[in-house]
Amino acid sequence: xxxxxxxxxxxxxxxxxxxxxxxxxxxxxxxxxxxxxxxxxxxxxxxxxxxxxxxxxxxxxxxxxxxxxxxxxxxxxxxxxxxxxxxxxxxxxxxxxxxxxxxxxxxxxxxxxxxxxxxxxxxxxxxxxxxxxxxxxxxxxxxxxxxxxxxxxxxxxxxxxxxxxxxxxxxxxxxxxxxxxxxxxxxxxxx
Amino acid sequence: xxxxxxxxxxxxxxxxxxxxxxxxxxxxxxxxxxxxxxxxxxxxxxxxxxxxxxxxxxxxxxxxxxxxxxxxxxxxxxxxxxxxxxxxxxxxxxxxxxxxxxxxxxxxxxxxxxxxxxxxxxxxxxxxxxxxxxxxxxxxxxxxxxxxxxxxxxxxxxxxxxxxxxxxxxxxxxxxxxxxxxxxxxxxxxx
DNA sequence: TCTCCTTAGAGACGCAGTGTCTCTTATGAG
DNA sequence: CTCATAAGAGACACTGCGTCTCTAAGGAGA
Numbered sequence: 001x002x003x004x005x006x007x008x009x010x011x012x013x014x015x016x017x018x019x020x021x022x023x024x025x026x027x028x029x030x031x032x033x034x035x036x037x038x039x040x041x042x043x044x045x046x047x048x049x050x051x052x053x054x055x056x057x058x059x060x061x062x063x064x065x066x067x068x069x070x071x072x073x074x075x076x077x078x079x080x081x082x083x084x085x086x087x088x089x090x091x092x093x094x095x096x097x098x099x100x101x102x103x104x105x106x107x108x109x110x111x112x113x114x115x116x117x118x119x120x121x122x123x124x125x126x127x128x129x130x131x132x133x134x135x136x137x138x139x140x141x142x143x144x145x146x147x148x149x150x151x152x153x154x155x156x157x158x159x160x161x162x163x164x165x166x167x168x169x170x171x172x173x174x175x176x177x178x179x180x181x182x183x184x185x186x187x188x189x190x191x
Numbered sequence: 192x193x194x195x196x197x198x199x200x201x202x203x204x205x206x207x208x209x210x211x212x213x214x215x216x217x218x219x220x221x222x223x224x225x226x227x228x229x230x231x232x233x234x235x236x237x238x239x240x241x242x243x244x245x246x247x248x249x250x251x252x253x254x255x256x257x258x259x260x261x262x263x264x265x266x267x268x269x270x271x272x273x274x275x276x277x278x279x280x281x282x283x284x285x286x287x288x289x290x291x292x293x294x295x296x297x298x299x300x301x302x303x304x305x306x307x308x309x310x311x312x313x314x315x316x317x318x319x320x321x322x323x324x325x326x327x328x329x330x331x332x333x334x335x336x337x338x339x340x341x342x343x344x345x346x347x348x349x350x351x352x353x354x355x356x357x358x359x360x361x362x363x364x365x366x367x368x369x370x371x372x373x374x375x376x377x378x379x380x381x382x
Numbered sequence: 383t384c385t386c387c388t389t390a391g392a393g394a395c396g397c398a399g400t401g402t403c404t405c406t407t408a409t410g411a412g
Numbered sequence: 413c414t415c416a417t418a419a420g421a422g423a424c425a426c427t428g429c430g431t432c433t434c435t436a437a438g439g440a441g442a
Contacts, residue, residue, distance in 0.1 A: 194418090194419055194420075195419080196417095196418075196419075197418095200418095200419080230420090231419070231420060231421090232419075232420055232421055232422075233422095234418095234419085234420085234421090234422095235418085235419065235420075238418080238419090
C-alpha cells in the first residue's frame with residue numbers, strides 16, 4: 001500500500017474537507033466524513049487540527065489562497081470600492097450562509113483579522129482617491145470608512161441568496177460616495 | 192405529586208430554557224439540561240417544539256415579550272434613530288454572540304421577519320422627521336434607510352463585546368444624519 | 383543495505399446529546 | 413365516577429466527537 005505523507009497528504013485532507021463543505025455544507029461535514037473521503041483515519045486529522053472548526057478554516061485558507069493582499073486599483077474611487085465588495089462576495093457566496101454561521105458559532109476568534117484588514121484596504125483606496133483629487137480629503141470618519149464593507153458583510157450574512165450587483169452599487173452610490181463627497185440625496189446617480 | 196399542565200407548564204419550560212441560555216449560553220443548552228431544570232422529561236419538550244432551535248426561539252419570544260410595536264418618538268430624528276439602535280442593543284446583548292450565531296446556524300428562517308420590520312420602523316421615523324420639517328424629504332433610498340439598523344446588527348453580530356453608545360452615535364452622526372440631511376463630512380458634530 | 387523513528391491507516395472505545403418509544407399515573411372534562 | 417389526555421420517568425438506538433491503541437510503511441541516517 002502506497003502511503004501519502006507530509007504536505008501531499010495534507011493537501012488531500014484539505015481538498016476532502018473543501019469538497020465536503022461545498023457538496024454537503026458545514027452542518028453535514030464531520031471529521032469522519034472527511035477522513036472517509038480522504039481514505040484515512042480520524043487520527044490523521046486530529047494530529048493536524050484540534051477540531052472541526054480549525055480544519056474547516058484551514059481548508060478555506062488552502063482553497064481560496066492567500067487572503068487578499070491585492071487592493072483594487074481601477075483608477076476611480078467607485079470602481080475600487082465596488083472591486084472590494086465584489087472580492088468579498090466572491091469569497092463568501094460559494095460557501096453559503098450555513099457554513100458562515102456555523103463557523104462563527106464555533107470559531108469566535110476568526111473574524112477580527114479579516115475585520116481590521118478591510119479597514120486598512122478602504123483607507124488605502126480613499127487615500128489614493130484624495131491624491132487623485134477625486135475627493136477633497138482622505139480624513140474620513142472610521143464609521144464611514146468601514147460602512148460599505150460592514151454593510152456588505154451584513155448582506156452576505158443575512159441574505160440567503162448571493163448578493164446582487166445592484167445591491168452593491170446601492171451601497172456605494174447611495175451610501176458611501178455621498179458621504180465621502182460631502183453631498184448626498186439627489187446627488188450623483190448611477191451611470 | 193402535583194402536576195403542572197398546559198400554559199403553566201409551558202411557562203416553566205420556557206423560563207428554564209431562558210435560564211440555561213443566559214447562565215450557560217447556547218452551546219451548553221441541551222434538551223436534557225432544560226428538562227432537568229424544569230424537573231420534567233424530554234418528551235414534554237419534544238411534544239411542543241421539534242428541536243433545540245425552536246425551543247430557544249420560543250424562549251426568546253416569551254422572555255422579551257412582543258417584538259417592538261413601539262416606535263420611538265423623542266421629537267428629534269437623531270433621538271429616534273438612537274432609540275431604535277438602543278432597542279436593538281438591549282434586545283441582543285444580553286444573549287451574547289454565541290447564542291446569536293448558534294441560532295443563525297440552526298434556524299436560518301428566523302431573521303427575515305425582524306429584518307423587514309426594522310425597515311418599516313425607520314420609514315416611519317424618517318416620515319415624521321420630514322413632517323416636522325427637520326429634513327427636506329422623506330424620499331430616502333432604501334440603502335440609506337436600512338443603513339443604521341444594518342450596521343448596528345453588524346456590530347452586534349461581530350463585536351464580541353456590548354456595543355458602546357459612542358459606536359451607536361458614530362453610526363447616526365457620521366453616517367445616517369449626513370445622508371438624510373444631504374450634507375456630510377464636517378457637517379454637524381455630536382453635541 | 384540495514385536500522386530505527388516517525389507517522390499513516392485502521393478501528394475500538396467512552397462519552398454526550400439527539401430524538402423516539404414505552405409505561406405508569408395524575409388530573410381535568412364530561 | 414369515568415375516561416381520554418398528557419405529565420413524569422426512563423430506556424433505547426443512533427450519531428458524532430475526541431482519545432487511545434496497534435500494526436506496518438517508508439524516510440533518514442549509519
